[in-house]
Amino acid sequence: MSSAASVAISPIKEDPALFPICFDGARSPHCSPESILIYVAVPGSPITPIQISESDSIASVKLRIQTFKGFVVRKQRLIFDGRELARNNSLVKDYGVTDGKVLHLVIRLSDLRFITVKTARGKKYEFQVRVPRGGDGADID
Known part of the structure; x- marks a missing residue:
């Protein structure tokens, strides 16, 4: 008697909370036309894709990272283009972060x-x- 099994391998593990699939008519703020895909790089970890809105605040992005990756907001330092995104009430677009860009996360x-x-x-x-x-x-x- 023989048995067969098939295995599917995915190169990127996608967490629906971090990388939501947007269906037509979705009302999620992260599926709006101003929605962008950014990547968060943490030393020693794989790069994580995160779907956000251009109008999200830096504090909002840090909270999402805390919720899904476990890094406490007050310990996070986000770096983009050689500069710390230190003003938590500023918007992502205020710092020039656009679709496909990489934010570097440093944990204090x-x-x-x-x-x-x-x-x-x-x-x-x-x-x-x-x-x-x-x-x-x-x-x-």
């Missing part, structure tokens, strides 16, 4: 340190140390 990790201590007997302890912005003292979790 400077205020959280992970320390692993291994004893002579091989026991391992892991600590999370929060370094306050003022630099005077640290909290250990």
